[in-house]
Amino acid sequence: MSGSKVVCVGEAMVVLTPADDVPLADASTFIRTVGGAELNVALTLVGLGVPTAWLSRLGDDGFGHHIAATARAAGVDVSGLEFDPARPTGLYVKSPGTAHDGSRRSAMLYYRRGSAASALSPGYLARPDVAAVLAGAALVHVSGITPGLSDSAAAFCDALPATIRLCVDLNYRPALWRDRDDAPLRRLLARADEVLLGADEAAAVFGAATPDALRRALPRAERILLKQEERGVLVLDGDRPPWHVPALEVDVVEPVGAGDAFAAGYLAGRWRDLDVEDAVRLGHRCAAAALVVREDRPLELPAWGDLAV
Incomplete structure (x- = not known):
């Protein structure tokens, strides 16, 4: 796959996190960063x-221009970005250590309804700059969040060129599909060449997370990576028997962003023509680096000169 770009497509948001480790109600100062599944993947890929390239829409506002500048400074091709003067950039707030499950996982408060990215539509694909970016893609990576943003964003996903090689990370968000038919999500998964998904997500969407059930649900996929949290990944690769690649053991600080880091590491490995197992192991290394920090992305990434994956 080496020699061309990976293109990530989806919403980015500004992230606000209390500067001090206090409940949100007591926070008076916030740290501003950037997040969003596909941008997290793009930033980690360039770090590797x-x-x-990253394709999306942003509000023509300070937050949108900050996100664009951050991606550009990191080395991401943002030539296909579109700025919307009428809709805002999405935002989410991390409330550390307040998840309902009692863990140290942050609760996430999203303010994305009506965002610029939610107005993604098939018309965006007709822009010459967007078409040029897609023409140079070795692979397009998108998550299941994108079709969940709105009906027009679902139509955008349906309109992605049939000729692209497509990787879909399920990233199932029940709130995005509440009172909506999830058929657009299923259509996106059904056309994917590679699918990444967690066992809990698979059970929620397909009713089961067994290899046979996933192969029946995703007959077109050349490869399915079933993520099993701390146990690792079960690889379903064509007609080969499934095999397991164990995860690394780390002391988890914050799980948010680990899935995006895994996706980036895996895709980077495949882009570098590593075999599937070594690419998955690189994904595990990147995920482990994300799990030990509060940020949504790893602060330190494996160096290619020291890749004992």
Whole structure:
């Protein structure tokens, strides 16, 4: 796959996190960063030396221009970005250590309804700059969040060129599909060449997370990576028997962003023509680096000169 860009497509948001480790109600100062599944993947890919572009829409506001500048400074190709003067950039707030399950996982408060990215539509694909970016894509990576943003964003996903090689990370968000038919999500998964998904997500969407059930649900996929949290990943690769690649053991600080880091590491490995197992192991290394920090992305990434994956 080496020699062309990976193109990530989806919403980015500004992230606000209390500067002090206090409940949100007591926070008076916030740290501003950027997040969003596909941008997290894009930023990690360029950190791993993979030429990467990111396609999306942002509000023509300070937050939108900050996100664009951050991506550009990191080396992401943002030539296809569109700024919307009428709709805002999405935002989410991390409330550390307040998840309902009692863990130290942050609760996430999203303010994305009506965002610029939610107005993604098939018309965006007709822009010459967007078409040029897609024409140079070795692979397009998108998550299941994108079709969940709105009906027009679902139509955008349906309109992605049939000729692209497509990787879909399920990233199932029940709130995005509440009172909506999830058929657009299923259509996106059904056309994917590679699918990444967690066992809990698979059970929620397909009713089961067994290899046979997933192969029946995703007959077109050349490869399915079933993520099993701390146990690792079960690889379903064509007609080969499934095999397991164990995860690394780390002391988890914050799980948010680990899935995006895994996706980036895996895609970087494949872009570098590593075999599937070594690419998955690189994904595990990147995920482990994300799990030990509060940020949504790893602060330190494996160096290609020291890749004992």
